[in-house]
Amino acid sequence: MFRWKKLGLLFGPRQVTxxxxxxxxxxxxxxxxxxxxxxxxxxxxxxxxxxxQYVSRSAFVDLNRANLFEVRGIxxxxxxxxxxxxxxxxxxxxxxxxxxxxxxxxxxxxxxTRCESVPFNVAIGLAISTDGxxxxxxxxxxxxxxxxxxxxxxxSGPKIRRFGDGWYRWYIAGRKWKVVGGRPEPVYKIxxxxxxxxxxxxxVNRDLIVSRLExxxxxxxxxxxxxxxxxxxxxxxxFSDDYRGKARGYRIGYAWSTNLxxxxxxxxxxxxxxxxAGWDSEMVSYPHVFTLDGKTYLAYLGxxxxxxxxxxxxxx
Amino acid sequence: MxxxxxxxxxxxxxxxxxxxxxxxxxxxxxxxxxxxxxxxxxxxARDAGGKYLSHVAFVDMKKNLxxxxxxxxxxxxxxxxxxxxDEHGIFPMNVLRHRGAVYGYTSGWSRRVSVSxxxxxxxxxxxxxxxxxxxxxxxxxxxxxxQEPYLVGDAFVKVxxxxxxxxxxxxxxxxRFSDGAPPDRTYKIGHASSRDGVSWQKEEAQQIIPDRxxxxxxxxxxxxxxxxxxxxxxxxxxQSFDFRKNRDRGYRIGHACSDDRxxxxxxxxxxxxxxTSxxxxxxMQCYPHVFECDGQVHLLYNGxxxxxxxxxxxxxxR
Numbered sequence: 001m002f003r004w005k006k007l008g009l010l011f012g013p014r015q016v017t018x019x020x021x022x023x024x025x026x027x028x029x030x031x032x033x034x035x036x037x038x039x040x041x042x043x044x045x046x047x048x049x050x051x052x053q054y055v056s057r058s059a060f061v062d063l064n065r066a067n068l069f070e071v072r073g074i075x076x077x078x079x080x081x082x083x084x085x086x087x088x089x090x091x092x093x094x095x096x097x098x099x100x101x102x103x104x105x106x107x108x109x110x111x112x113t114r115c116e117s118v119p120f121n122v123a124i125g126l127a128i129s130t131d132g133x134x135x136x137x138x139x140x141x142x143x144x145x146x147x148x149x150x151x152x153x154x155x156s157g158p159k160i161r162r163f164g165d166g167w168y169r170w171y172i173a174g175r176k177w178k179v180v181g182g183r184p185e186p187v188y189k190i191x192x193x194x195x196x197x198x199x200x201x202x203x204v205n206r207d208l209i210v211s212r213l214e215x216x217x218x219x220x221x222x223x224x225x226x227x228x229x230x231x232x233x234x235x236x237x238x239f240s241d242d243y244r245g246k247a248r249g250y251r252i253g254y255a256w257s258t259n260l261x262x263x264x265x266x267x268x269x270x271x272x273x274x275x276x277a278g279w280d281s282e283m284v285s286y287p288h289v290f291t292l293d294g295k296t297y298l299a300y301l302g303x304x305x306x307x308x309x310x311x312x313x314x315x316x
Numbered sequence: 317m318x319x320x321x322x323x324x325x326x327x328x329x330x331x332x333x334x335x336x337x338x339x340x341x342x343x344x345x346x347x348x349x350x351x352x353x354x355x356x357x358x359x360x361a362r363d364a365g366g367k368y369l370s371h372v373a374f375v376d377m378k379k380n381l382x383x384x385x386x387x388x389x390x391x392x393x394x395x396x397x398x399x400x401x402d403e404h405g406i407f408p409m410n411v412l413r414h415r416g417a418v419y420g421y422t423s424g425w426s427r428r429v430s431v432s433x434x435x436x437x438x439x440x441x442x443x444x445x446x447x448x449x450x451x452x453x454x455x456x457x458x459x460x461x462x463q464e465p466y467l468v469g470d471a472f473v474k475v476x477x478x479x480x481x482x483x484x485x486x487x488x489x490x491x492r493f494s495d496g497a498p499p500d501r502t503y504k505i506g507h508a509s510s511r512d513g514v515s516w517q518k519e520e521a522q523q524i525i526p527d528r529x530x531x532x533x534x535x536x537x538x539x540x541x542x543x544x545x546x547x548x549x550x551x552x553x554x555q556s557f558d559f560r561k562n563r564d565r566g567y568r569i570g571h572a573c574s575d576d577r578x579x580x581x582x583x584x585x586x587x588x589x590x591x592t593s594x595x596x597x598x599x600m601q602c603y604p605h606v607f608e609c610d611g612q613v614h615l616l617y618n619g620x621x622x623x624x625x626x627x628x629x630x631x632x633x634r
Contacts, residue, residue, distance in 0.1 A: 085499055086431040086490035087465050113434075116427035118399040121434075123460070140462030147436065147460075149453025153399050177399040184398060 002271035004313035012309025027306035028095030043094035056094035105133040108158035170222035216240035234287035250285035319630040342623040343408030344616040358407035370405030423469035435469040463521035480510040483538035493557035567602035
């Protein structure tokens with residue numbers, strides 16, 4: 001059983017006033033450790049356009065390693081340009097997952113495009129930094145992993161990890177678009193692809209986490225780490241409809257595995273839920289676990305999936 | 317190569333087609349049976365908003381390729397579900413027999429907001445002799461990738477020995493060629509290979525047929541046949557904008573040949589096939605499909621307006 005002590009909201013868009021592209025939201029935190037600071041990548045949004053539609057950008061905030069609540073700097077500009085006309089990431093780059101590889105930092109990110117019959121589609125791209133994660137160049141103009149018969153759309157939320165010699169990328173893949181009150185809502189499940197080099201990927205091609213709420217439960221943010229001789233996954237899940245409020249909105253789930261492929265879901269072991277009041281009183285989502293100087297932390301989103309930013313908890 | 321033109325052989329407006337389709341019989345693709353030839357094509361209905369939806373249908377013809385025996389009575393393959401790659405149309409579908417089944421390689425269309433469409437290649441299999449097809453899954457088997465960012469389609473598949481070969485097209489860019497014009501796309505012909513026909517390795521943005529009209533040439537619908545130990549590819553090509561009504565910039569049939577399946581020599585400076593003045597193919601020739609039947613090589617193709625009034629036939633004089 002994990003036990004977490006909540007430390008409160010760590011970073012939010014209200015702390016920033018001079019970057020118009022970082023006006024709302026700070027979503028999907030992902031950490032890269034440096035000697036004396038912690039870089040947290042996240043996704044944010046400029047104000048919506050005249051039609052009320054958003055684009056998502058991605059950026060980072062550097063936190064003092066000795067005191068994570070002290071901001072040392074914020075990226076001057078988004079780390080990735082939006083894609084060109086007709087490209088998969090023309091209308092958003094969100095979320096981002098980073099990993100060091102030699103002198104590179106590789107970022108796997110989800111790119112958003114807009115569709116006619118459904119609001120969007122999402123695919124996973126790759127960008128590479130050679131300056132320690134300050135700036136990234138896209139590896140190509142298309143996605144690094146394609147849709148396939150059983151993963152037909154909405155491939156999103158990549159989480160890149162290395163265990164042993166292997167590259168592992170957890171992500172989500174859309175199962176269906178469910179029309180709720182005339183509005184298409186995506187149902188997605190947690191999936192895995194493996195690779196020897198981070199470029200050519202083989203899909204495991206099955207759902208890793210059983211659904212608990214309902215068959216159409218949506219699952220996201222599969223965040224995996226190793227501790228105590230086991231692999232642990234924190235993720236989030238919600239109902240397929242009417243999920244924008246407290247009752248049916250995102251919660252954080254938990255599963256464990258000994259081989260990275262077969263997972264036992266046991267949400268009660270995760271040990272984190274909504275608060276009585278405050279910024280995370282209605283939902284908790286997009287968990288990211290990292291270890292720093294002997295402590296294990298959980299970064300996560302609260303109400304309205306990160307509109308107010310992300311918070312932090314420490315393992316007791 | 318000398319083609320003897322036999323004229324238009326099928327007009328969709330003369331038949332009752334499934335799904336309420338009234339016009340267009342595009343990209344004819346043949347499946348030869350003992351005593352007839354089934355020709356699949358894509359035809360169009362309109363949705364509630366007035367936009368086109370392409371559906372696959374077929375016509376069975378006597379082997380003289382003149383007499384119509386029947387047209388498909390029901391949907392050959394339904395369109396994809398909400399949000400799927402083939403929700404708004406299947407055009408074209410390439411068919412071949414493999415291990416007692418008929419494989420249909422589909423090009424699925426789904427509508428976008430900033431550009432008109434995205435496409436990808438799906439696979440559906442028929443176990444009733446090609447009357448109906450069932451998808452492998454709701455997603456594509458070949459789709460956009462790192463160096464081929466969009467518009468993967470127009471598969472033509474051929475099995476040689478143990479190897480599947482696919483010639484297909486990939487988009488190289490969307491561009492507004494004049495102020496206020498909607499974006500137009502450009503695509504080129506590429507090649508992929510597979511051991512099972514399901515899992516494919518693309519060569520990733522390797523254009524195999526050189527441009528003749530320059531970088532803004534769009535190449536479409538490759539079809540490949542072996543004649544006298546040499547591979548021949550037919551395809552169609554056009555300028556990437558102002559190609560719909562301007563006959564000087566519209567589709568023509570192109571040709572290339574290869575002795576090793578890898579390097580292709582293009583030799584269509586003189587057109588492989590000419591339009592006939594005043595006839596159904598006077599302004600445009602497109603969407604070729606080459607097949608052999610009873611020792612003769614046949615070329616099916618569309619004429620004016622991208623096949624609004626059907627397709628025609630030419631026979632190779634050897």
